[in-house]
Amino acid sequence: MAQTGEADRRILVINPNTTASMTAKIGEAARAAAGPGTRITAINPDEGPAAIQGPDDGAAALPGLLALVKAQMTSDEPADAIVIACFDDTGLWQLRRRWPVPVIGIGEAAYHMAALSAERFSVVTTLSVSVPVLEDNLRLTGLAGRCARVRASEVPVLALEDPASNARAKVEQEICNALEEDEVGAIALGCAGMADLADELTARFSVPVIDGVSSAVKLAEILAPR
Known part of the structure; x- marks a missing residue:
């Protein structure tokens, strides 16, 4: 500190x-x-x-x-x-x-960092109910054209606080899906509760995985x- x-x-x-x-x-x-x-x-x-x-x-x-x-x-x-x-x-x-x-x-910050890291990026967030909010924010930020897709991993936010949950596995699977289907070079993690995952996921997937915090x-x- x-x-x-x-x-x-x-x-x-x-x-x-x-x-x-x-x-x-x-x-x-x-x-x-x-x-x-x-x-x-x-x-x-x-x-x-x-x-x-x-x-x-x-x-x-x-x-x-x-x-x-x-x-x-x-x-x-x-x-x-x-x-x-x-x-x-x-x-x-x-x-x-x-x-x-x-x-x-942190959403706007992650979008900008992802856009600086790759020509196109996808967002991996928590639940589907959040997707329209993030899509609206991308348009407001002016980066909707750089984002291939906002993907929901269907992980409740508080599941990210439970080490016994399968939240991380579901986030990782959605990143896999994005890299296979979206033709992107970076991923923005769409929840502050994912902040501790970014470094390990960047190493695992060999692309920038951006933490908004x-x-x-x-x-x-x-x-x-x-």
Whole structure:
């Protein structure tokens, strides 16, 4: 972890759901990606959905997310940048309009990194209910033409927190399917709960497997003032 001090860049990483174990995993990934002089604070709201799976959960998470950001940004140590650690990019545009610091969604960050890594990429996400949200975000970001397909592995978000589940195997199978069928050179992992899988999956499949958490932290470091 970077040493703290007056010159530190402070990045607030918010998991909009209430699952603390996922927030801890996200925080680890964010700190591993952060460079010297960057201080990561990873938090989640106390109220709201335990997982964000589709637009209804995103809407339910929004009040807690906005209140948490307001509390942090009006504290004695406001953040220099905000990372929204939900691949749906929940609240991205509302927060960008409200706060004069870089606000990075991990979905948007992963799309850009995947597009820089390969001519075409696919997204492997959790449940089918999330696919329309991600497809809309790709169009809004301007990268829909670079994405071959948004694929659902049919893994509930919280299954990624259970070592006894078959979540990883199902994600790996969907990556296999994407590489065989989509003619892509990179994969974006479509959930913050997959952040700990990226390095091992990159090594296994010999293509860039992009984690949005680390991508967003790197972009926030570039954009945030010191």
